[in-house]
Amino acid sequence: MAVVFEVPVETLNEDISMENFEAWDSLGHITLMISIEEEFNITVDEDEIPNLTSVKLLVEYLEKVYV
Numbered sequence: 001m002a003v004v005f006e007v008p009v010e011t012l013n014e015d016i017s018m019e020n021f022e023a024w025d026s027l028g029h030i031t032l033m034i035s036i037e038e039e040f041n042i043t044v045d046e047d048e049i050p051n052l053t054s055v056k057l058l059v060e061y062l063e064k065v066y067v
Helices: 026-040 055-065
Strands: none
16 A cells, blocks of 8 residues: 555554545555555455455455455
8 A cells, every 4th residue: 555655654554544545546446456456466356346445444355365
């Protein structure tokens, strides 16, 4: 996320979401999903993409699929 949104990693926490993080707009969301797929060598379920709108939800999703 820090790389995609060009912010210091220490500014990120599980409370960040699309609602409260200005840089996380719809284009940023797609860029983030692509970056996650590349970084973890996974395919994010298309049905899940609209739901992964916070750091907390992203972490939970990755814990489920990246084993």
